[in-house]
Amino acid sequence: MSDKKRVSRRQFLNYTLTGVGGFMAAGMLAPMVRFAIDPVLKPSGAGGLVSVASVEELTNEPQRFEWTVDQVDGWYESEVQRTAWVYRNDNDEIVALSPICTHLGCTVDYGSNEEYPDQFYCPCHAGRYTKDGVNVPGTPPTAPLPPIEYEVREGMLYLGEAQSEGGV
Amino acid sequence: MLQKIYDWVDERVDITPLWRDIADHEVPEHVNPAHHFSAFVYCFGGLTFFVTVIQILSGMFLTMYYVPDIENAWNSVYYLQREVAYGQIVRGMHHWGASLVIVMLFLHTLRVFFQGAYKKPRELNWVIGVLLFFVMLGLGFTGYLLPWDNKAYFATQVGLEIAAATPIIGDQIRTLLAGDPSIVGAQTLTRFFAIHVFFLPAALFGLMAFHFVLIRKQGISGPL
Numbered sequence: 001m002s003d004k005k006r007v008s009r010r011q012f013l014n015y016t017l018t019g020v021g022g023f024m025a026a027g028m029l030a031p032m033v034r035f036a037i038d039p040v041l042k043p044s045g046a047g048g049l050v051s052v053a054s055v056e057e058l059t060n061e062p063q064r065f066e067w068t069v070d071q072v073d074g075w076y077e078s079e080v081q082r083t084a085w086v087y088r089n090d091n092d093e094i095v096a097l098s099p100i101c102t103h104l105g106c107t108v109d110y111g112s113n114e115e116y117p118d119q120f121y122c123p124c125h126a127g128r129y130t131k132d133g134v135n136v137p138g139t140p141p142t143a144p145l146p147p148i149e150y151e152v153r154e155g156m157l158y159l160g161e162a163q164s165e166g167g168v
Numbered sequence: 169m170l171q172k173i174y175d176w177v178d179e180r181v182d183i184t185p186l187w188r189d190i191a192d193h194e195v196p197e198h199v200n201p202a203h204h205f206s207a208f209v210y211c212f213g214g215l216t217f218f219v220t221v222i223q224i225l226s227g228m229f230l231t232m233y234y235v236p237d238i239e240n241a242w243n244s245v246y247y248l249q250r251e252v253a254y255g256q257i258v259r260g261m262h263h264w265g266a267s268l269v270i271v272m273l274f275l276h277t278l279r280v281f282f283q284g285a286y287k288k289p290r291e292l293n294w295v296i297g298v299l300l301f302f303v304m305l306g307l308g309f310t311g312y313l314l315p316w317d318n319k320a321y322f323a324t325q326v327g328l329e330i331a332a333a334t335p336i337i338g339d340q341i342r343t344l345l346a347g348d349p350s351i352v353g354a355q356t357l358t359r360f361f362a363i364h365v366f367f368l369p370a371a372l373f374g375l376m377a378f379h380f381v382l383i384r385k386q387g388i389s390g391p392l
Binding site for chain 2 (some may be wrong): 029031032034035036038041043074075136
């Protein structure tokens with residue numbers, strides 16, 4: 001091969017065989033990989049709102065409300081419990097907060113620590129949030145408690161999913 | 169780029185002799201379909217291996233969704249086939265591949281038999297091949313139960329009765345396979361799953377390695 005740009009027979013065969021082999025391997029693996037990564041690409045089914053309590057029950061003090069939702073987990077369907085802390089703030093607006101600590105996902109309680117009676121307290125690593133859900137600087141959580149989607153219909157409070165803002 | 173990475177590793181670890189030993193050997197003329205088209209019969213062993221690789225890969229991916237439990241097995245199979253992207257294809261590969269591997273194995277066996285390639289000094293490799301055949305049948309038998317549908321259940325029922333027909337120790341064998349003297353149920357399914365996914369593949373890999381080492385050691389049998 002005097003001309004450098006010419007492809008030798010050996011090279012040509014190498015390229016074609018690698019190409020055909022690669023094509024076959026890709027054809028074999030592509031469905032399996034797509035199959036495996038399906039959970040990432042599946043749209044998450046947004047859960048509906050559930051009537052939890054009468055709005056008249058709400059006070060200025062956060063109260064713990066529990067309700068159940070039907071959860072479809074692949075082939076397994078079950079009822080799971082959801083929790084929210086709900087109160088009316090000083091402007092008479094309803095505030096519904098998820099109890100899931102934004103640090104590492106433990107469950108926070110309101111006023112359970114005697115030293116901080118008007119804060120949300122996480123027992124795992126002493127994370128704290130003020131009443132409006134904002135994390136107290138200097139404690140482990142780095143983000144506020146996520147608000148929970150809510151709606152008031154005919155005097156009833158409907159709660160939905162926590163609106164996670166990037167993460168948790 | 170790739171060449172440089174290869175050279176870097178090779179300089180330190182000297183990997184060239186390793187893969188040369190495995191990959192770099194001449195294909196005799198009488199085995200090469202490019203010379204004599206009828207030599208395609210020599211491909212059946214390699215095709216068996218190829219389908220086996222597909223079985224291993226698709227099986228690995230299927231276990232991402234499958235549950236070996238009588239409450240959930242059927243539902244998980246239904247879910248992975250109906251709801252998961254390409255589930256039908258991946259399960260289809262495993263399903264059809266299971267039959268194809270037996271076909272290829274059979275053709276390979278026929279070739280070796282009719283060419284007399286099993287004769288001295290290759291008798292041992294024939295024996296290993298027969299063992300591989302039994303392992304494949306075992307994989308087929310145990311895998312058949314896993315979807316836990318009616319066909320699977322009753323096929324296993326029949327298979328267990330056949331095993332129970334063994335003289336003297338038949339009942340014990342049946343219990344050993346089913347995990348219970350009379351029930352084909354929860355314990356049978358987990359047992360079959362463990363055998364299908366861990367025990368038989370381990371035996372398969374060992375025997376295949378031995379099979380291939382002997383081929384390299386003894387070479388392919390000469391022309392007819």
